[in-house]
Every structure is written in structure tokens, then in C-alpha cells.
Amino acid sequence: MYIPNSAYRIQLRNGTTFQEAANAISYLKDLGIDAVSVSSPFRSAQIGEGILTATDPTELDRQLGAESGFVQLDSELASAGMHLIVDLNPNQMSATHENAWWFDVLEWGVSATYANHFDIDWARPITLPVLDRPINEEVDAGKIQISFDRKNASLVMSYGGQFYPLAPSSYRMALQSVRNRTAMQSNEAASEATPSTSTSFHTDLLAAFARADIADRLDIASALNAIASDPGEVTALMSLQHWTLVESEGASEPINYRHSAGSKLTVGLRIEDPDVFGDFHDVPLSLLDRTQVRGFRVNDIDGLADPAEYTGRLREEIGEDAFVVTDKILLGGEKYSEDWRVNGTAGYEFISTAADLFVDHAGLSKLEHKYEHELEPRSDQSGDYRHAKSNILHRTFPDELETLVRLLAKLRPPHAEEFLLRRAIAELIVELPIYRTYLKDGTLPAFYRDTLQRTVMQLAGRDGQTVDMTETQAFIARVLGAEDAHSHPETASSFRVRFQQLTAAVMAQAIQKSYRYARGPIALDELMLNSSPTLDPIEAFHEKMIERASAVPSGLLSTTFSHATKFGEDARMRLLALSEAPGSWARAVDGWRQRQACNLAMIEDVVVPDPKTEWLIYQTLAAIWPVALRLDDDTGIASLREELVAFMVRAIRESEKQSFWTGVNKPYEQAVINYLDRLLAAKSFLSDFVETMKPFWLAGALNSFAQTVLKLTVPGVPVIYSGAEAWDLFVSPSLGRRSVNFEDLKNQLANAEQSPLDLLLEDWESGGVKQRLVKSHLQARQARHALFSEGAYIPLKASGEQADHIVAFYRKFEDQYAMIAVPRLCFDMLKPFNRPFLPLPEWEKTSLLVPGELRGLTFRHVMTDKAFTLQSRLPLAEVLREFPVVTLVSELHGGVTS
Template sequence: MPKRNDVPTSAYRLLLKNGVTFNHLASRVPYLKRLGIDCVSVSSVFDTSDAGNGRRSFDPTTLDRKSGGEQGFARLIRALENAGISLLIDINPNQIPASYENPWWRSLLEWGKDAKYAKYFDVDWSSRLSLPVLERPLVEELDNSAISLVFDTAANMLGISHAQNLYPLSPPSYATVLQGLDSELANQFREAAAKAQPSHPDQFHENLRVIYGRSSVSNRLALADHLNRLTVDISSLKKVLTEQHWILMTIADARKHLTYRHSYDSLYSVGANVEDPDVFNDFHKTALELIKLSAVSGFRVNQIDGLADPAGYLKQLRHATGSNAYIVTDKIFLNGEVQSEEWDVDGTAGYEFIAVASNVLVNHAQLPTLEQAHATVAGVERSRENHYRDAKHAILHKKLAPELNALARFLLQFSPADIDELEIRRAISETITELPVFRTYPSDRQDHYTMILQTAGITRSTLPPKIYDEFDTRYQQLSAAVMAQAVEESYRYDRGPISVDEITVFSADAKRPVEAFHTHMAQKAAMMPLGMNATSFSYATKFGEDARMRLLALTESPANWIQCVSDWRIRFAQNVKMIEGALVPHPETEWLIYQTMAAIWPPQLHLDDQKSLLAVQDELTGFVIRAIREMRKDAFWTEVNRPYEMAVADYIGSVFLDRTFLMEFADRMRPYWVAGAVNSLSQTVLKMTTPGMPVIQTGSETWDFSLSQTGAPDDAGFEKLSAQLNYAEQSPFTNLLADWHSGALKQRIITTHLRLRQQYPELFLRGDYIPLQISGIYSDHLLAFLRRNESSSCIVAVPRLPFEAVSKFQEPFMPIPAWGDTTIHVPETISSAVFHNVLTGETILPGDALLAADAMRDFSTVTLIAD
């Protein structure tokens, strides 16, 4: 465990998206300082490009010019330095943009496997490099004059132009292109191309620039005319295309045959061979310079499981950064996984906390009732395991088929002649589909590949070690990509309740959730206490953190919720359409519509506020459309069903036109919203006080009922947060409780605990975690623990399963008299200490037994501190 003193006590997650710049981030620093933040975590500060499906891919060599470049970044660094706030930035060593703007990729297009940067990418050079850029087959694009030959004066190269993108021609093909053109310019171009060397690509383009710059206007016009005539000569243009290291193809064709490892679901991000020392050094050059300048204190490493050797990479990164850099990964733990001791990091980005917190706050006793009702509505009953398996199979064969096919072909070349490639592919598919985690590692691999090798007619002993290692690496990277997509997309949408499925694990221990929580936290305190605790906006979640807490409340009163859905489906049955023999929306989609409405409905929304109502309708519609595309049943990203989507949008529109229904909806959902608010406050306090560094997603210090695709707050949003912080700090706690809808109550709880963490950093970063026993009538509805080190102690208690207690009330406050003899048992070593309630200011002498009714008299969560 690191023993340095510069570990941050909290982090605030800021995103460079939707026009947000470094200057915007710098302007928000004073507010973050007031809030109690001492570290800012920023999404990629490097140049980004569109990678499709809402993804961004970044160039690790250049600070983001659209966000302000070096000047804007310097302003951000100065603002953070003046405030005493450190900076953590994202890096993604698993991928590089597969775009012309990336000079490494551009070199690959021009020189193929001989390119200076060829080894930087994971490319199969047994055939030409696939470029999935066409909407129509190549022959149609040629017939429609959508492809042309040009000399690009900005890049100083001959290339193919298509849809405002440029694809460089290989220097040997210049002779073919310029054939028949007799001019000084053409002759000098041919000579320069003949002498060009892949080891010096910039020199070649500099030569072309000088030649073109010195040429006469008549020679330039002659070249342009020649290229124009070749463009309309389809036969000649085809010949030029066949001489390139790449081939233009449709996205659909690329899904079947892609010659490079792409980054999860993006065809426009290519896998990087970052394990190679030269690639590692070039990829991290700029980021490591920022570390050395103390402009950056550490890294958040994304897509770690996509690397060939995560442990080896992290060892290399730690060696390059030094021991003081703070490094976390976006590793997601599934089915009881724990942090590998081989990984030289401070911990993870904290997504496992989403699972652990949700697991202890969901009502496992009544969850089956909810799931059975959902299965009945959906018209299909399957276990989570089967659903998960189906989703992984679909993604493997629809989105990652090129990698699956390539892996099968790789083994086939070492197999006996009578072995069928299809059987090898099936064995690989079945093994990955059954894998319960993202990937396996050397220590737990054992006989994992037995079925695959047997099917291929191979044994491990017959394969050269280098060949086996290559197969192993390809398999691991493919299994990680499949799992990531299964978690993010198909597996998550068509299940009920969504909130349980999106937490990325099957219940750690449904029969003993409190014990499971304590076990996890004790393990984290022992193994990775400096890792993060996150509650929102990982790529595996669909809802903001407080929306999820509302959905957990559904499990506490499932019968009432089921009746609500039934009533509303009947009410709007006349708006359901029939398209090609299918109900639209499908009953399962109707459930999703009402469930999502319950999750995201703003607590202060007035039905006469037409603008805000329309915003909610638009947000809901967009979410449901994305969902039905990914649910595989109605459509898929590559198979968009427009009539279905329009019918679903019309159905949602009819729901929002019915004001009587909306009034009824709000009235029937209010008990869930109050219980959800209690859940949210419990989750917030747990995140602030359990082992790990709390991460606050932009804007989630107040109520966060958003969807994961929603943009971050703009400057006006931060002005509101700053004004609300003034209100939260200055108002009596009882006033904030009465005005809980505003979110100022949550902001007060967060800022109070952030300042507490700054006051007692060692206690919360490295202190012991000790579960506290609870007895009495409501013992199952309370979770309590002690944080302790040599100088300080902190008792924390939060309610769980609050629906029954609060459903008749208008505020998220537990009716304490009903708790009777419910008691928190305090260890003898601190029973005589004088504790201070950090939220209410009350002084408490707990003794050896602290009654919940006494501890929670003024508020439902308890944080007591003693020196």
C-alpha cells in the first residue's frame, strides 16, 4: 500500500464535451475549491475524433486544440495550482484513432506494412487494410462519382477523396496515376515517389510541397485536368485503387471482414500495440511530460482489459511515472473478482462501488416478484445468466465477427487437414459466451482453452510457446471486448428492473447483503484503499445515480408498481399500433417507458411548464429509441427500424399529452421518489466514508436524475450549482430537509463530508474498516460501521429498505419513534469517546449501545467524529 502524503481525498469528474473547453474548466475551479474538492479528473485532454456511436478516440500526442490547446491548458493548470487542486487525466492505451487526421495511421495507409508506424497497430497484413467508410458498395460510389483523385495541397500528397476524407496513395502507385502526363511537375513527382522511403515519410511530402510550390500554373492545371479525367474513367480509377495498401468497403462488409483489431464497438478506433517499448514511449510521451512538469498528478487508464498484458503495461507505466503518480484503471469486477496483486496501481475508477451500494440497498426478498412480472409482460422468461449469454453471443457474431473469424483462422493453420474452421469458431464462441468475467489472467487460466484446442485438433504441447502466447493474447482481448459490449448494451436494456442489471454484477450475496457489503469494504481497506468510489456515469450504467436509487425502491413495493404499469398500459392501449404483426411498442418497451419516466422525472417539475415537460419527453424518447436499437429484439444498431421507432415516439407523445395521467403518475410515484431520496442520501454518505476516494460526477452533487447520454452542465449550470452551494451552506439543516426537492440537501451533505475528509485524510484514506453490530426490531433496515486509526474514530450509520417507513410522508426522513429498540453496538475501545455529529452539530456520548432513535433524531444518516 502506498504511504505517500499526496493522495487526493476526493475527485470531481469533468468532461471535455459539448463545447466545453479548458477555459470553462478553469472558471469552475473556485466553486470546486469551496465544495471541498482537492483533485479534478478530466476526460481526455488530448485531440479527439469521432469514433462512431457517440464514442471519441484521442490522439495522445497533442493537447486538445478544440478545447484551447496549450494556452487553454496552461490556464487550467494555473487555476488548479492556485487552488491547491491536483489534476488526473484519462489515457486509453488500448486504441488510437483510425482516421486520416492521425499521422501514425496516415503513414500506415500510405506505406502499408512497411510504414514507419506499422508496428504501432494490431493489423493483419494477410490482406489489404480494411477502411469501413462507404455507405454503398464501391461500384455504386464509383458510378455516382463519389470518389475522386486529387492532389491535396495541405497534406502534399496524391490521394483518393471521398466524403470530405482523404486516403493517401502509396508512392509506387504514383507512376500509374501520372502515366500519360508529360510535364516537369509530373516527372519530378514520379522521381520523388521512386526515391521515397517509408522510414522518412515527412521528407517525401516536403519534397512534393517544394516541387508543387515551384511549378508553373500551367503545370498545376495540367495535373488537375489529368486527375479529373482519371476520376471519370472508372476503369483507370479501379486500377489505382487495387494498387493501394487499403481497400474501401461498406460498414456492413467490415462487420464481416476487418483486418485490424478495433476498439470494442468502434470501427474507427484501432487497437494499439502499446506493449512494444517504442509504441509505449511515443504513445505516452506527452502525458509523461505533463507528469514531470507536475501539471498532472496521475492517470485514469481506460479499457485496461483490452490490452495484451494489463499487468505488464501497468508495471511499465509505474516505472515511467514514478511511485508518486496516482494511477487507477477502469477495471470492472464481475462475479467476485478482486484487484490483482500484480497490478501496480492505486485501485480502480470505482465502478464496483455501484454494484456494492446497490446490492445492499435493493430488496432481494421481493426482487423475484418484480422480475417475474417483467418476464410475464415481456412474454419470455429467462434467467439473468441465459440473458447475459444470449447478449454476448449476439455481440460476438454481429459486432466482433471479424476478430472471431481471424482467431479461428489463426488456429486453423496449425490444425490437421480434416478440421473445419466453422467448428473452431463455434468452440471459441461457446467458451467466450460462458466466461463469467471480462477475461482471464495467467494465474487463473488453467484448462480454459481445452475445448478450443481439442476442437482444433491441437494440444498446448504441440504449439510453439510463441504461437500459443499469440493465440492467448488475441483470445483475451476478444473476450474483454465482448464482455464490455454485453455489459454496456444488449444485456442492460431489456431486463427489469434495469437498475439491478446495470450494476455490472449478479448479486454478491442476495441472502446476506449487509454482510457482503462489510466483506467488500474490509477487503478494499486491506487491498486498495486508495482506489475510487464512483456512483454514476460509467460506460456500464444507463442512469444517473439518484435515478438508479429510485428504481431500487421499486423492489420494496413491487405489487404496487406492477399494478401501476398494468393500469397505464390499459389506459393507453388504443395508442399501441400493429406493424408487420408485432405490437408497437412491445409490452416490454411499455414497461421500460414507465420505468424510465419514474427514474428521471424532475422532482420540481410543474405540469404547466410546457418547456420542461417537452425536455423530459425528448430525453425519454431518445433513451427508449436507443434502447430498442440495442435490445436486439426490435432492432440493432445496424438494423434500424424507422417505422417502429416513430410509432414508439408517437406513443410517448400521447402519454405526455394526457395531463390527467401525468398528475396521477406523479401522485402514485411519490412514495418511490421519497424512498429513492433516502436511498440516495444513504449511498452518498457511504461513498464519502467507506474505504476509497469518492468521485463526484459533474453536477451530481445535487440531484442527478439524468440519463447517461445527457450532456454535462454548461456554465449556467455551474452558476446555479454555485448559488445553490451558498444556500446549502447558509440554511439551517431543517430548512434544507423541508426543501429537499431542490437538491441543496444533498449538496450540503457532500460538502460537509468532503471537508471532513480533508480534515481527517489518514482516517478515511487508510483507516481501518470495522462493521458494527445492530440489534432490535429494525436491525435489517440499518447499516453501520466504524472507521478508525490511531488518532480518530468515525461512526457511520445509514438506513436501508426505507419504503415502508417513509411511503406516507412527503420528506426523506425516517420516522424514528417506530425504530424502538434498534441499537448500534459500539466497541468498548471508543465507548467513552465524545462524538460530534458532522451534519447536525449535536454532541453524542454513545456508550456501548447507541439507540438509532437517538442517533437519527434530527436526520436519517449519521456521521459521528471523535478525536
């Protein structure tokens, strides 16, 4: 089986084409990367906020360079001996005219060639919620057009830049007032057209219009314009279509196709159908045989009807040698699913694992108390995930909820009142702490059964919860677990699938579009991070890594780029350092807020920004401020301001405190922007801010070194997000669109390799030291691939004064070894210094206990190249003398270790 040694993640589009990626390969090869992971290379569209959906999975994206550009990338990869892992998005496609499959469905309806490809309720025409106002008003405003579209060779109704094909059976009505030859030929062709002859129909139609003289075309255009200007005519024509346009908000007709949470301009695929699976994967799978593609990353896996069935079928098609991971996010104690037949996940769970190790839980508790009880002691819990999930469910998926109510009613629950059923389903979805449940071999595994039962019990214990509600929710749990035989087994199965898909969509949107104002004093505003105290974070880390080594040794390890995170990897490590000095940070924020009180605004008796938003402003500024930024660098300050404003506007909308994406509060947002502008213009504040933050930034940098080393040495395949081999001090909304200058990175790496380590540490702000750290460890992985891909993970014990401040382990494969030790919670040690280097006197009385099998072996320090022959104890002051993190590898002699 192909298992990459490491992967480098490149987001295509937004200025990054196949050619741009190809130009980066020589640099990535030098860095030590052996696989590139890219977002979907197939024709796709950006639908909504950060949603990339396929428009044609059978064609390489023309905007990226199509076949010519892909061949260049593939050639560069082949020359470098590197491979490609590409994204697959099999759950959704774009519900736009760019999607030829969707266009076909809109044109021909239930008899269309691709009608069965999408998850549509064909009991009525497809409801398209695209109008800003009622159809009559849009017609009167001239927003509706009807015309012959040459590109699609169809008569279409257009609105808002989208085209909706008229059914051929309606051509006669559309052209009834036109008596010329072209109209007659069009009507004749349309009357004979069928879904199976669609291609020839459009060819004939295009030829008829191409032959038509200008007078004929003008007559047709005039007739179509007349219809488009008459609300009654438009409504009559639309009644003959397989679709209907309705208002995007408050439409009376329910949406009858499955869509994503982020946009109703997406449509769910029925990928569980073998024909749909074959059509969607035909070209991606063919790349495995002909190109450097060696694997896939499957996105939106929890939106599928049956993830295990899908991954199993994918594995059967691609064989055992290909590499496959999913973007599954594990929550609430979930374990890796063995029956999915994949290498593992995209690695987002490692974000929370590392955060739990580098956060000071006692300090975090103090910050949470301050944040929750002092800033706004009577504030609501609007940012809580349950509240966010409830809003998303009722605002974005009301039609899906009603479908579940109808299905549940057919299963004869103990109580049949529609209102009770709706509330019972909604409460379960909101309370469920995981994305979804899964059946295995027709039954619910113990973890998911227990999670459901625990959720029902939690709801039962709420004040005001009735016996009827509890009994109904317990019944739903039994349906989800397939525990009872039902007189309508197909209905029960449909309920299970749709419930699982809906809970996944709601949870995904709640994580992506919500900020935990109620419990978010630092970077732990991300649901996947564990903000509850861990009795022994070091032991917990070891347990998780031992589990990884056993269950998913070839899964990915990510510290950046997840739609569930808000901060880049190094920005997050800075924020975790705030927990180490909670009093200093809280006092600093209080002082800044007091001095900036004159910049607060009042909007309808509401103070703007509110205290928690102020806290988020200072917290985010602390996370993303470039250390090398000078206070007189107006261009740099302006760039920082742009980043901060974009983040805060997004945060305000997603938090649902004062606005929401569907109901933006512009005056509130502008008042926050005004506050930010005055803050960044106050040089006295900026000077005090930078001076206050220096020790936190030092601790954050050390955290970043440690996290980077762990990602590169624990079980799994490390993923470097583009640009994050240097400092990643960004907020996540910018991750998909910030450009990466690979030429600058290449030059910086060359300088870093030639510079002495002590000078690199002095110049740590540039990020060169992190690049060298990454390259040194990637080279060590390449030289010892089996050690890091298959080796055992064995914890090491430390003894002495700083034992709680060191995480150590070793990897073992046959006669190869690597010993790793990284510091944690070192804020107080670093406070007097100006570089992220540990003071040696603090470590004089702390050692690692060396197990017997390592004693007498000679190891070499990955960063310093210094040799160490291990005895029973390894003094940490000795191995930390030149660099603040330790990776020792046993020496290689002729391909074997000493």
C-alpha cells in the same frame, strides 16, 4: 505516494474546454475537492457511439484550448492546491486521417515509420470497411474524389469526409496523363521518396504545388477527376495502394487490423512494444514533472495484450509516487489484481455493491416474475447477454473469430473440423462470465482456471452438446492456461492474447450495448449489478468493504458514469425503491398500460410498443422525472420528452428486439415515439403518475443520501461526477454531453450552506441538500485524511426493531475515529410523508452497539454539528433527530482527537 482525498470527474469536449474546467476550480475547491479527473486532454476524435480515441497523444487538443487553455487550468489548480488525473487510452487510436501515425501507415505500408505501432496483419493491404455500397456504385455516384490535399501535402483519395493517401510509388500512374512541370516535379519527388524522407518529400510536394501556376493545377485536377469518375481506373489505382476500400457491411475481404467493438474506424495499438509505449507516453509522462498532473486513469485496460506488463512498465516510468487506476470492471467474483501495481480501479464495482444493499431482493424477485412470465410469457430471450454477445461476436468480429480458428488449427486440437473449431471458440467466448483471463508468471491463477473449467462444464451440460465439442473446448481452456507444451509456442501465445482481447471487446460491447429485457424490471438491467438474492446484504457489504480496506484502500469509488450503466446515480436509487413496493408499482404500470392501450400501434402483426418496452418507458420516466417539474411547464416537459425519446430509441436498438444499430427499424421506433408523445400530452396520466411516484421518489432520495455518505466514508477515494453533487436524474447516454453550469451550482451551494437543515429537507427537490451533504463530508475527509485513506473498517451491530434497516460501521486510525450509520429499505416508513426524513418513533427501540474503545469519546455530527458522548448503546432516534443519515467524527483538538 500521492493519494487524492477525493476526485471530481469532468468530461472534456462537448462544450467543456480547458477554460471551462479552469472556471470551475474555485467552486470545486469550496466544495472540498482536491483532485480533478478529466477525460483525455490530448488530441482525440469521437469515433462511433461514445468512443473517444487518440489522434495524437503528443499534442494537447486544440479544440479544448491547446497549451494556452491547459496552462490556465493548470494555474487555477496550482493556486487552489489541487491536482489533476488525466485519462490515458493506450489500447486504441483513431483509424482516420486526423491520426498522423495512421496516415503514415496508409501511405507507406509495412515499411512506414509507424507500421509496427498498430496491430495489423501485413499479409495483404489494409482493408478499410468504409463504403456504403460497392466501389463501382460509389464511383458512379460521384462519391469518390482524388485530389492534392494541401493540409497533408499528399495526393489523396477521399470518401465520406476521410482522406486516404496515395502511395508515392503510385503517383506516376495518377499523373501519367499530365505533362506539365508541376506533375513532373511531383513524380520526381515521389520516385525518390522513402519513409525516412517522408517529411522532406511532403515539403517538396507542397512547395511544387505552391509555385505552380493555375493552369498546371487545373490540368492535374482534371486528370485526377477523370480517374475518379472511372470505376476501372479507381480500382486500378487502388490496387497499387497499401490499403483498399471495401463495404462496411458484408465485405468479402476480412478486416486485417484490430479494432474496437464500437467502431471499425479505430485501430489497436501494440503498446506492449517498448518503442510504441515510449512514443505514446512521452508527453503524458512529461506532464508529471512540470504541471499539476499527479496521476492517470488507464482506459480500456482489458483490451491490452498484457495489462499487468503494461501497468508494471507504466509504474516503472512514473515512479511510486504517482496515482494510477484502471477502468477494469470486476465480474463474477473477480478480485483485485495485486501484480498490476496500480492504486485500484475506477470504482465501478461500488455501483453493484451499493445496489445490492439498497434493493429489496424479495420484492425484486416478485418484479422479475411479473416481468419475465406475465408481460410476455412466450417472448424470446433476445436481450440476454449471451444472445447479445453472440450477435456482437459474429457481426462485429467475424474476422477475429476466423483468425482464432486458424491459430487453433495449428495447435493440433483433438478434432480439426473447421466448423467445430469455430463453434467451440464462439461458445466459450459467449459463455465466459468475465471480461477475460490473465496469465501470471506463465500460469493461470486459480480463479481464472476455475472459471474456465466451470464454463467448459456448463457448456458440456447443454442439450445436444457432443463429446467432440467438449473435448475441443477443454483443449482451448488448457491452451489459455498454458498447461500443455506445444510444438508452436508462438502460435499458442498469439492465440491466448487474441482470445483474451476478443473476449474483453465482446463483453464490453455486450454490457454497453445491451438491455436485459429478460431480467430487467428495474435498474438491475446492468450486468455488473447483482440481481441474485444475497442472504445477508448488510454482512456482504461489510465483507466487501473490509476487503477494500485491505486490498485497494486507495482505489476510486464511483456511483456514476460507467459505459456499463444506463442510469445516473440518483435515478438508479429511485428505481431500486420500486423493489420495496413491487405490488404497487406493478399495479400502477398495469393500469397505465390499460389506459394507454388506445395509443398502441400494429406493425406487421406486432404490437408497438411491446409490453416490456412499455414497462421500460414507465420505469425510465419514474427514474428521470424532476420532482419540481410542474405539469403546466411545457418547456420542462419538452426537455424531459427529448431525454426520454433519445433513451428509448437507444434502448430499442441496443436491445436487438426490433432493430439494431446496423439495421434500424424506423417504423417501430416512430411508433414508440408516437406513444411517448401521446403519453406526455395526457395531463390526467401525468397527474396520476406524479401522485403515484411520490413515495418512491422520497425513498429514492433517502437511498441517494445513504449511498452518497457510504461513498464518502468507506475505504477508497470517492469520485463525484460533474453535476452529481446535486441530483443526478439522467440516463447515461446523456452523461457525456449534458452541460454543467458551475455558476448555478456555486450559487446553489452558497444558499444551501446558509439554510437551516430542516428547510433544506423541505426543499429537497432542488438538490441543495445533497450538495451540502457532499461538502460536509468532503471537509471531514480533508480534516482527517489519514483516517479515511488508511483507517480500518470495522462493522457495527444494531439491535432493535429496525436493525435490518440500518448499515453501520466505524473507521479507525490511531486515535481518530468516525462512526457512520445509514438507513436502507425505508419505503413504508416514508410513505405518509412529503420529505425524505425518517419518522423518529420508528427508531425509538433501535440502537447501535458501541464497542469499548469508542465509549466515553465525544463525537460531532458532520451535518448538524451536534456533539455526542458515546455510551454502550447509541439510540438511533437521538442521532437521526435532525437528519436521516449519521456521520459522527471524533473531535479534533490541536490536530489530535479527544
